[in-house]
Amino acid sequence: MSQYTFKDFKSDQEVRWCPGCGDYSVLAALQRILPKVCEEKGIEKEKVVVVSGIGCSSRLPYYMNTYGFHSIHGRATAIATGVKVANPELCVWQASGDGDALAIGGNHFIHAIRRNVDINIMLFNNRIYGMTKGQYSPTSKFGAITKTSPYGTVENPFEPGSLVLGAKGTFFARSLDVDLALNEEIMLAASRHEGTSVMEFLTNCVIFNNGAHAEISSREHRADHTIVLRAGEKMIFGAERNRGIMLDGWKLRTVTIGEDGVGEDDILVHDPHSDNIGLQMMLAEMKGPEFPVALGVIRDVASPTYDKCVCEQCGSVTAKASIRSVDELLTSGSVWEVK
């Protein structure tokens, strides 16, 4: 049993998100899994650091009773990287919105992923700029009508999953704000993954983009329009659990089990630990109406982490080095004495 409960991770600050905001459930999930994270890692809670950028979701560190850093717009990933590289014993979580991580902070985001720094990035994707009151974001759908696109956007959105996998990310998972259990499930998986873990939370913005993900998050549609992927399990979904994902040549296909000669054996089995990034990319990019949106851990592969490699290099250089102090450094090499 952990020495902590979720209450140990709640700060005394009043949470100031709008009533009904999708961010609440992600915060709750984080507070609920951290006792288990501390237990699994054998660490005290003071080793937990939560870093964020700017935006509604970036207020999250204030609501956590941990070390926290609410930084500047777009730079959370760089700051989290600095924290982790400086002290790899810390357990670093990052909260960023779609604007913070993918617009102004896009560069840091892809480079942290490329380096595989051992940080856990919670990407709150509500497809809108909420804090500045309703402008389109880099994940707003083509044609989205917002305050800065009164006639609809004429630009394509990023799919965070494609971006992560395109940068050869080692971990990508997705969840829906309304699914607290799944939020916790992917957070625990992210915590266990060594390297940059990106969790995309599809969150609702009740004020400026209400129903941001309604087509998949509403009770009546969720079972048919989403699929929760789990390692070793067949890719079956639907209210009647009779639909599945098959590989058809180079493409994925949605099928109904028992129709057109399709049996359960034809359905793909999910393997997030395989290095088949092509298949994982196809799964990450599935969307309606043809496909269900993939939730759960889509990719989770082992790879050396940047912070560990840095430490190992420091260790191996130190082991071989003849210079051990600044005094020895200053008097090394070409010196001469004036008598």
Add this chain to the structure above:
Amino acid sequence: MQHKVIDADDVVIKFAGDSGDGMQLTGALFANMSAVYGNGLATFPDYPAEIRAPKGTVSGVSGFQVHIGSHPVCTPGDYCDMLVAMNPAALKANAKCLKRTALVLVNEDAFDDAGLEKAGFTRNPFEELHIDDRTIISAPITKLTEESLKDSGLDTVSVHKCRNMFTLGMACFIYGRPLEYIYGYLEKKFGRKHPEMLAPNKKVVTDGFNYAAAIQAVPNTYMVAPAELEKGLYRSITGNQAIAWGLIAAAEKAGLPLFCGSYPITPATTILEELAIYKNLNVKTMQTEDEIAGICTAIGASFAGSLAVTTTSGPGLSLKSEALGLAVMTELPLVVVDVQRAGPCTGMPTKTEQADLDEALYGRNGESPLPVMAAHSPAHCFEAAFMAAKIALEHMTPVILLSEGFLGNGSEPWKIPSMKDCPDIKPRFAAEREGAFSPFERDADTLAREWAVPGRKGFEHRVGGLEKTHCGVLSNDPVNHELMVSERAEKVARLAACIPALKVDGPSHGRLLVVGWGGTYGHIATAVASVREKGADVSSAHFDFINPLPENTEEVLSGFGRILVCELNGGQFADYLRSRHPGHEYIRYNKIQGQTFLAAELGDAIEKAL
């Protein structure tokens, strides 16, 4: 033949050629050899922004200036006693810096029609440049190198790469330097890794030396005796190396790991390169994806308990502005090194300037003061970096240390300090307490907050860019904001009590005080000394600390009738000084050419101001 040996007090030599001619190495070797011999020494490499600009053109000329003296010298020298020009372009680029008595050594083989045309000459280059009255030594260096190495088995490209060694051999003869130092260098460089290159290089430098001894074209040789320097162990150090080492020294003294997050930028890059070597001294470096990530990873590392540093040049400092504001707001220790270059924007990346002062002082949104310091010589960069770190850690603030391309690349002999003599650095770690930690509670004297690093039980707290109360709670309260703004400003202002007083070189009262800051120190000191020698009533004062200014600044300024502020920009420090200390008669002397001052031009300016 017999050469007349002339004793010289000091000598300025410039080695110049195409960027591929190896002149940086030749100059550095001559300089290091002179340092070990015991001469006073200052150097200045001057190179184009292009790695290999079009061959033979004036824009592709790379030069390395060495000033050696039988006394300590503090500038690379205004005018040259000898110019080595490996091609016509190098001659053209440097003709203006020749003394009337200068010796000009050229590679005759490069002065063919094609070479002359590339450099834009239409007739005799010496006449065209009006330097035909100088002593010209025209030597077929290419052919002589080929002849010297004809049995070496090296291919033509490798043979031509040895021309600089032939030239160095000639210079060693002219300045009476035995070749042992060069042999030692070559053995170290080639002995193990490329033994096949050792003998040819030794031979060619020896042949160059002997050739100079044999020809009549070399009229005299010059002896510059060792300088009388303070006793002790010395080494030659560049400004950028000194900054890196000063930071490592500060981290060791503070008992902290050093973290540097940086993005390569001329002329600051070699600090990152230098720091990247010393992983054995508790140093972590990150070459980040951009300038902003450089400072942000450093801020993260500072939050996590490292001595954190980011190194850059002007355009990079612009990109770091917002994050610097975050460091001001979170009151985390951070050292930002700006090795200034000619701006604005990309400007002239390899040329020196002091025009980032306004940016360092004011380049952030909101009321966001921070300490600004400046290094005044290559060796002083060590102490300046050490002090910047000490202030950051003890006063919980970001500090900007201004250096300059001229200092970063320049070198001089440095009396090696012992770490036991360097001041202690005591980071302001939070004291044990009962009850909750208030992150922005302040020390009664310095107003510095305390540093509680993640991992420490019971000190969990949140920092960030939003305004907060002393307890760390977010606040939009108008009175709280004004209080916090004034406390952050006062914290920086109170540093004045912790920094050394401004020193006056010369009488503390008089007609004229010459004021400078940063890398102009050597030129101003040289110029003021020469004018004072003529009996003029002039003193000088040099500012290492710019924000805040030393406590005795007003007292010093009040001792003089006029104040001449000399700087390599449009007058930024003069404006700043006048705003802080009005009521004095300020005159300015400014130069914005991407070049250092000449001591001679400063001398004229001082005489005019008297």
